[in-house]
Amino acid sequence: MPTTSTLTAADGTRLALHRxxxxxxxxxxxxxxxxxxxxxxxYETGPELNARGVDVYALDRRGSGRSGxxxxxxxxxxxxxDDYARALxxxxxxxxxxxxxxxxxSLGGSVLAALWCSxxxxxxxLVLCAPALGQQRARHEPAALxxxxxxxxxxxxxVGLADGDYTGLPRYLAFLAGDPLMLRQxxxxxxxxxxxxxxxxxxxxxxxxLPVDLALPARDPIIDLAAARAVLxxxxxxxxxxxxxxxxxxxxxxxxxxxxxxWLAARLKEDA
Numbered sequence: 001m002p003t004t005s006t007l008t009a010a011d012g013t014r015l016a017l018h019r020x021x022x023x024x025x026x027x028x029x030x031x032x033x034x035x036x037x038x039x040x041x042x043y044e045t046g047p048e049l050n051a052r053g054v055d056v057y058a059l060d061r062r063g064s065g066r067s068g069x070x071x072x073x074x075x076x077x078x079x080x081x082d083d084y085a086r087a088l089x090x091x092x093x094x095x096x097x098x099x100x101x102x103x104x105x106s107l108g109g110s111v112l113a114a115l116w117c118s119x120x121x122x123x124x125x126l127v128l129c130a131p132a133l134g135q136q137r138a139r140h141e142p143a144a145l146x147x148x149x150x151x152x153x154x155x156x157x158x159v160g161l162a163d164g165d166y167t168g169l170p171r172y173l174a175f176l177a178g179d180p181l182m183l184r185q186x187x188x189x190x191x192x193x194x195x196x197x198x199x200x201x202x203x204x205x206x207x208x209x210l211p212v213d214l215a216l217p218a219r220d221p222i223i224d225l226a227a228a229r230a231v232l233x234x235x236x237x238x239x240x241x242x243x244x245x246x247x248x249x250x251x252x253x254x255x256x257x258x259x260x261x262x263w264l265a266a267r268l269k270e271d272a
Contacts, residue, residue: 002039002046007090009062009083011075016066017087020046020056027268028095030088030123031058034106034132036159036166036183037250038065045252045261052265057100059087063190065181072186073154077114077196084111085119092122101268103127106222106249107194110135113231114197117204124271127264128232129215130223130249136198138227149199151192156185165221167253175253201235212237213267215260217246240267 002018009015018039029049031042039058046056060067062083063074074080091100102123104112109131115121136145163176176182214232216225232239242263244256251260 002042004066007059007083007086009079009086011079013062013083014068015062015083015087016060017090018042018046018058018060020050022050022053022055024053025050025055026053026098027265028055028091028098028100029057029127029264029268030091030100030102031056032084032102032104032108032111033058033061033064034108034250035186036161037105038181038183040065040179040181041250041252044257048258048261049265049268052261052269054265054268055095057087057091057094059084064183070154070187072156072159072183072190074187074190074193076189077193077200080111080193080197081115081118081200084115088115088122099124101125101127103129103264104131105129107132109133109228110194110197110201113235114200116206116208116210117201117235118207120207121210123210125211125213125268127213127215127267128228129251130217130220131214131228132223133228133231134198134202135224135227136195137202138224145195148191149195151188153188156187157191158185159183161222165248166250167248169253169255172250172253201231206235206237210237212239214239214241215251215263216241216243217248217251217254217256218243219247220249221247222249 062069
């Protein structure tokens, strides 16, 4: 079971930071989750990476999981980035001289890319897993992007994704169906924040050169993989890419999960 502590955001919101740690770990990972998920979705990933010598930290995004704030509401991209910068600083302080890697899964990939282009990060490498890079621009024309960028308010809107987009395995589908913390709705302000996050890296450049690993399913019903790869090419780093034999978005909930955990641990412990 993870341990959990509380961070206080700039606006006073209480944020839940979860840890899966193990004696003798030689690497540390800070995990940024996706739009509907939360740290609880790492109930296998945390222990599996611990068994491979990796400590795992995950912040429940504001309005998600066990963090405070209205459900599904992101007041601004800047506040989200500040939340994660605070959490990363706390984890880096906790791990001491063993700088963590940072992983962005799905929306977490867009958050991580925005951080990379706007902050000096206390991490030694980045990992992107089925990342939602450039997805707003891939789906919307400039006029529609401008309209979404200007949205405000807290009226809930459906996320619009099916559980079957994440996994086809019955036990994980049952987990999702019974997960009371899975985010099913977001606000118009959150839809705007998604565009503003992307704005940070659509024309920006990384603040610090960092190695990047990219993990993808062979087919993804949620992510335009070509658009995600194009963003990484523009950002310029040499990318170590691994494609897994999966046709759903959340690798941890597919038959490729063990291969993914093995690969991830090996990449995290390389030069740790």
